[in-house]
Amino acid sequence: MTGSEDRPTWKAVAVRATPYVRVDPETLRSNIAAMQHFCDSQGLALRPHIKTHKSIEIARLQLSEGAVGLSVATVGEAEVFADTVAEHGADVLIAYPVAASAERLGRLGRRVRTIVGVDSREGIGRAADAGVAVSIEVDSGLGRTGVPAEDARALAEYSRSLGVTVTGVFTFPGHGYGMRSARRDAASDEAAALSRACDGLRAAGITDPVASGGSTPTAAFVHGDVLTELRPGVYVFMDAVQLALGAATPEKVALTVRTTVISTAVPNQFVLDAGAKVLGMDRPGFVATHGLLPAYPGTRLARLWEHHAVVETPDGVDRPMLGEQVNVVPNHVCATVNLVDELFVGNEVWQVAARGHNA
């Protein structure tokens, strides 16, 4: 224990410092094509939600493949994607009741055809001042935002009284994030709410309203006879929650976090250099881990700190060596992407252009 000759060596060849986020371009493209094909086969327009990837390159792939427009979560996201959407002759839906000022919405509307989510007269008033179209959010069982379906008519009439274009109605069946029949039940709730709301819009004189719903876990159960449009987001990358829900299979996982094993000192566990600041802290009740290690089945990412993960390895289960690099499938990929500025996609680096654009 004196010279350098018997020094243990660091196993991994550190090409790039870990942790970082890798995307497999083949799987990404395949996921985008498959969802477009599914929507085409159901007669549905696809309006993917970019909150998952926040990246211009991926939005271009989606629009080129046939998406009619984009869904975004915030005005800040819409501003980042405005030129890309306009280039493709598409439009953007801010798929929540928007708190932004009419002035800001108006500036956005002059750059790209804009539809803002509304669930109140206040919101419709600002859309009128901004000169943008609206889609009326209805609640289909999540109990977050959106009016009851039977109130859509009154909001549509109010919109028309102010000269505001109503494109249709939308809902987010977020209660489909659950086990057993939750996905199927939420898709039914979605269809029922949108159907009732569309009846109201037609009574208000709006012919052919858009009936927009959908999420990655409910897509497989979509009622194609009621909906006209789907807004999934996570499908481009998939994640451990989608695997747990049965909404994804392992070969569809396009994004992983590359990590290094930094400690194997304690038996039956090892420590990774990736924590909540890259994996995110999301863990729904039906998921027992903070992420999956496909190369090490039987392990469980049991504890997570800001920069560390402790992975439990029961007796008889393989574990990696100190210094080895290991891929982790995060629980909620939207949270992971929102924590990094760059995605490493094959040999390319794509910016997470709208990262942190919460406002």
Added chain:
Amino acid sequence: MTGSEDRPTWKAVAVRATPYVRVDPETLRSNIAAMQHFCDSQGLALRPHIKTHKSIEIARLQLSEGAVGLSVATVGEAEVFADTVAEHGADVLIAYPVAASAERLGRLGRRVRTIVGVDSREGIGRAADAGVAVSIEVDSGLGRTGVPAEDARALAEYSRSLGVTVTGVFTFPGHGYGMRSARRDAASDEAAALSRACDGLRAAGITDPVASGGSTPTAAFVHGDVLTELRPGVYVFMDAVQLALGAATPEKVALTVRTTVISTAVPNQFVLDAGAKVLGMDRPGFVATHGLLPAYPGTRLARLWEHHAVVETPDGVDRPMLGEQVNVVPNHVCATVNLVDELFVGNEVWQVAARGHNA
């Protein structure tokens, strides 16, 4: 319901789009001064952990107030703060076993006096190649990284055999994040582990080893007769977890997230435009909420999505109006800061310079 004269108006004057992160500069300065004063009174050096704020301006305040150096979580953070630390004639401790290459650590060491955390011979070998000093991490009960205290001696001897300077030992008493006696017990465990480890270092010929511990919740119970250095982080801002632990009082909370009420449609709840993408998803078992609303006592931030929070308001409890702006104290302020690029501090905007520097 026809003209604009009876349109409900948006209540808030939107000076800046919400959500955004506000810091009260008076409270921040007071917290920094108070922790420095506390350490001075205990005869402890203060080496604050910058993972909480990741901001050059706040590091300067800490160093000017008397901090002996900074603690950082990653090499990437050390690189961002290197010049600031060097300007103050201080040094930087990477307070975890570091996975970075010797080449990268060497480049850092030529910019600023660098101490890297180690808990393996591999780590010590890279420190030797990099020409930087080490501090040996010992576990004091958290069970994450660090060797048992009795193994510190062997690592110290190994370091010396490679010509590596050992500054001392450090531990993170993270099991102090718990209720009842957890904070006091963890501080005792910390002192016991550091005391044993320092005995080992002295036996290895290292006189006056640094015994570095501490965290915001355990600071009040620190054993000043054993420790020589404290590394708290959260104390600059405080948060809802520290309030729950009794480690902070409301007047010490320096950081809040400014949000807007975007829906009051459902009775006994309202919806904010701030979700997990700005508040973070951390919620330890002993905390019943995803954040606190000081202006609305009795409410509970019960459900959190990426861009929304649903706040429950029991009967008889005040709730804000639609469009009103409301401050939220996040559960874990380190997570919140790592989600934004800017802090709004009084009339100034400070960059979160090391945001996302996980590698």
